[in-house]
Amino acid sequence: MNRPLLTHILFLCCAIVIASCSSKEFDEYYARPDDLEEPIYQQLEARGNFTVLTQLIEKANYKDILGKAGYWTMIAPNDEAFERFFQEQGIANVSAIDSVLANKIVRYALIYNAFRTERLSDYQSNTGWEEDNAFRRRTAYYDGFEVKTVDGNEIVVAGSNRNNAPDGDPYIPGDNNNKYLTYFVDEYMTANGLGAFDYNYFFPGQSYTGFNVLGSSMVNADIVAENGIIHEVDEVSLPLINLDQKLETSSEYSLFRSILEDNLVNYVFDQDATTTYQNFTRNTDQVYIKVYDPALSFSPNNENYLKEADNDGQSDAYTMFVPENSVLQSFIDEVLLKNYASLDLLPKYVFEDFVNAHMVQNAVWPSLVEAYSNALEEDIRIDLSTEVNEAQVLSNGFFYGTNKVQESNLFFSVYTSAYLDPEFTLATRLYNDGSGYREIISNINSRYTLFLPSDDVLRDLGYDYNINREEWVYTNPATGNTVAGTIARSRLLRVLYNGIIPTPNDELNDLSGSGIIRSGDFDLPGEYIKWENNTVFAAGNEVLGNRVNIIGFEDQRNGRTYYIDNLLEFSEEAPGLDIMRLAEEPDSEYSNFYNYLENSLLYDPAAGSITGVELGTSYTFVVPNNAAIEQAVRDGVLPGDSTTGIPDFNPSNGGQQDQVADFIRYHILATRTASDDGLISGQIETLRRDGIGEKTYIGLITGPGELSFVDSAGRIADYIPSASNNLADRSLIHLVDNYLLYTE
Structure with a gap:
């Protein structure tokens, strides 16, 4: 045997031996442990x-x-x-x-x-x-693709695997929507x-x-x-059905399901789902995703919960309260169709709100129902002991079949008068557009009076909404000048806010007498309006020389809606002009104060503007009557004859001019509008500044039928009811029986 061949054979033998040893060690090292449990x-x-x-x-x-x-x-x-x-x-x-x-x-x-x-x-x-x-x-387990009949046609359908947020995708490829x-x-x-x-x-x-x-x-x-x-x-x-499948298979809730299917569901072609389906089945059918309206709190066919975190479905689920057909039909007849001939005429947002009222983005446990709110942020108004016919745990949430409709604020409040009536779409649009008005007047736990203008009234007075441009428009009826967008919207916001009145004791259910009341919400005060002999008016109505007539009313659970033929207009003129008109009345008790104002460094007689007083800002004007002004002259607080009290309305001395300006500023309360209703009390800032530029204050004592002002020296000026509560731009003008004195 030649030497090279022998060497090669020996090498192979060694390799085999080494491999044999290595394989044994490998198997021993990676072998299944003897104590490991079976699969x-x-x-x-x-x-x-x-x-x-x-x-x-x-x-x-x-x-x-x-x-x-x-x-x-x-x-x-x-x-x-x-x-x-x-x-x-x-x-x-x-x-x-x-x-x-x-x-x-x-x-x-x-x-x-x-x-x-x-x-x-x-x-x-x-x-x-x-x-x-x-x-x-x-x-x-997951359902996958199903063949369904939609509008008479058989199509291949997959469920949404995400909630259909406006900026999101209701279907993510590769997610099987596992139950x-x-x-x-x-x-x-x-x-x-x-x-x-x-x-x-x-x-x-x-x-x-x-x-x-x-x-x-x-x-x-x-x-x-x-x-x-x-x-x-x-x-x-067996695999549980989801909320969508529960509605599909339960005939006793078919009316609720029809509201969803007819108004808030679309079947949308999806290429990714189609590709997956065709690759898997070798069929050529297209796949459509059953997509729920993005305004809904969640998609009832989405098994994934919110998917804000991958596993958030472990910790929570959805809940639906679904009324049976008979009670829902009664609600439709008595509430939804009160002013509409059929459901298909209702605006889409009504269906969105109605369904959201019955949705909770949490698993509502029976013993803790009071801790949850629906998608409209309302408490659950279903008694689980008497008003639930069936309760089921489903694959993506809890289902409660009820014998009662959730009594949402939107359908039982003064807001409802506009919301469910096609004659008031403009007001409803503004209430709903983020103004916050809807949340105020639909609060079923607080009582309001709503003065509601129809679309015809608003259009006659220059207001409209341009759907194509998606903006508000206002055309001044007197001048023909038109503004649009934010400016027009702001005008209408202010006008409609004048018609929202908190009335916890139904203060405006009788308008036959007269009185004054503040509009707006308690947390966000509006302006004051007045009523007299079944008419109402705001500051702007006094300027325009018109009033608002009541042409009908409707009582809701949280108050009364008055239907009106005009708007509660705000004033667009400077408050100085209002004081001027008060001073021009025969035997006016405002005349001495106005004469000082008219000739002061603060006043522009042509415009009626007062330096430091801005249009659209709240003020309270505290005007001493003629006798109080004369006493201020005698006390040397105002220029004039200190012996007789005869005022000098046009002093030439610069120091005296400053004295008049400071006197006037101290009688104007800034940022707050005070009346004799007890809504405001405490220390209120004035327009006057002290010697080093710091703010000065007046104390306010108020209650029903009571209004007093306390100066820095502790002196008190009481209002004179018969001559007070005069309306101005976001302001009230009061006549008082004393003057206010600032002391350092």
């Missing part, structure tokens, strides 16, 4: 009481998946559970179950990731575990103030054990397998 399938098979389940696993083609490595939690019904299931479903035995049903049972019993009992109550947030904040887990499984464990229930009552509300025929999976009880928990955890239960769970 889920083998565990179930070996225990002997899961014979039906293992056969279904095989039919569902999950034997290989569950018989190897992985990371699952299996909620495993035992054979006794299947015996009862077969009886309930009319199934002879396991051989009668096809692969479709087998898939549903097996995949819905499979939870992604392995969870022992103590972890099931914890939420897997993006930042880590949140203890005792979870009661649901995502399963391996969730709900369980009830002591750790979560106790930590969240829940108990057996909450469980039995949904499962009245079952016993709460402290570890229930839907209607089943835990038999044997935390069975460890190589590829996960097994929890043995005594009942078989």
Whole structure:
């Protein structure tokens, strides 16, 4: 044998020996540990009481998946559970179950990731575990694509897997919209103030054990397998339907569903879904996503909850309160169609609001119902003890079938008078456009009087909305000048705010006498208006020489709506002109004060403007009567004859001119409008500044029928009721019996 050949043979022999040794060491190192538990399938098979389940696993083609490595939690019904299931479903035995049903049972019993009992109550947030904040887990089951008849045509449909936010996408490719499984464990229930009552509300025929999976009880928990955890239960769970599917399959709620389907659902073609479907089925059909209106709190067919975090469906779910057909029909007839001939004539926003009133973006537990608000931020007005016909845990939330409609503020308040009447669309548009007015007047817990102009009244007086340009327009009826956009909207906002009056004691239910009252909300005061002999008027009406007549009224749960033939106009003239007119009346008690004002350094007689007083800002003018002005002259506070009290209205001395200006400034209260209604009290800033430029203040004492002003020296000036409460631009002008004196 030649030497090279021998060398080669020896090398091969050595290599074989080395490889043999390495393979043995490799196998030993990576071999399955002797003490490692068997995988889920083998565990179930070996225990002997899961014979039906293992056969279904095989039919569902999950034997290989569950018989190897992985990371699952299996909620495993035992054979006794299947015996009862077969009886309930009319199934002879396991051989009668096809692969479709087998898939549903097996995949819905499979939870992604392995969870022992103590972890099931914890939420897997993006930042880590949140203890005792979870009661649901995502399963391996999802519905996928379905053929449905829509408008008489058969189409392939997939459900939204996101809520249809205005700036979002209702369908994300690759997300199968997996269904969730709900369980009830002591750790979560106790930590969240829940108990057996909450469980039995949904499962009245079952016993709460402290570890229930839907209607089943835990038999044997935390069975460890190589590829996960097994929890043995005594009942078989079929995949739960979602809220959308519940409405589709329950005829007793068909009227509610028709409101949704006819007005708030679209079927939108989706290329990604179509590609997935065609690749999977080899069919050429296009796929449409069932998309709910983005104004709704959530999409009832979305299994994913909010998806603000990947697993947020573990910690919360949706809730819908759905009225049965008979009570909903009564509501439609008596409320929604009070001023409309048919539902198809209602604006879309009415349907959005109505459905949102019955939606809660949380899982509403029965014992804690008072802690939740609906999508309109209202409390739940359904009595769960007497007004719920059925309650179900569904795959994406809780369902309550009710014998009552949620009595939303929007449908039972003074706001409703405009909202559900086609003659008042302009006012409704402004109430709804973010002005905050809707929230004020629809507050069912506070009483209001609403003065409501129709579209015809608004258009006759120059207001309209340009739909094409999406902007408000105002044309001055007297001059023909037109403004649009923000300026026009601001004018109308102010006019309509004059017609919103808090009346906790129904103060305006009788307008036959006379009086004054402040408009706007308590938290955001408006201007004062007056009533007399069944007419009402604001400062602008006095300037224009007209009044507002009542042409009808309607009582709602939180007050009264008056229908009016004119607008409560605001004044566009300077308050100095109002003081001038008061001074020009015969034997006027305002004349001495005005004469000082007219000749002062502060006043522009032509415009009626006072330096420091801005149009559109709230003020209170405190005007001493003639006798009080004369006393100020005698006291040397104002220029004139200190012996006789005869005023010098036009002093030439610069110091005296400053003295008059400071006197006037101290009698003008800035930023607040005070009346004798008790709504404002305390220290109020004046227009006067002291020697170093600091603000000065007047004290205010007020109550029903009482109004007094206290100066820095403690002197009191009481208002004279018969000559006070005079309207001006966002202001009131009062006559008082004393002058106010500022002292350092």
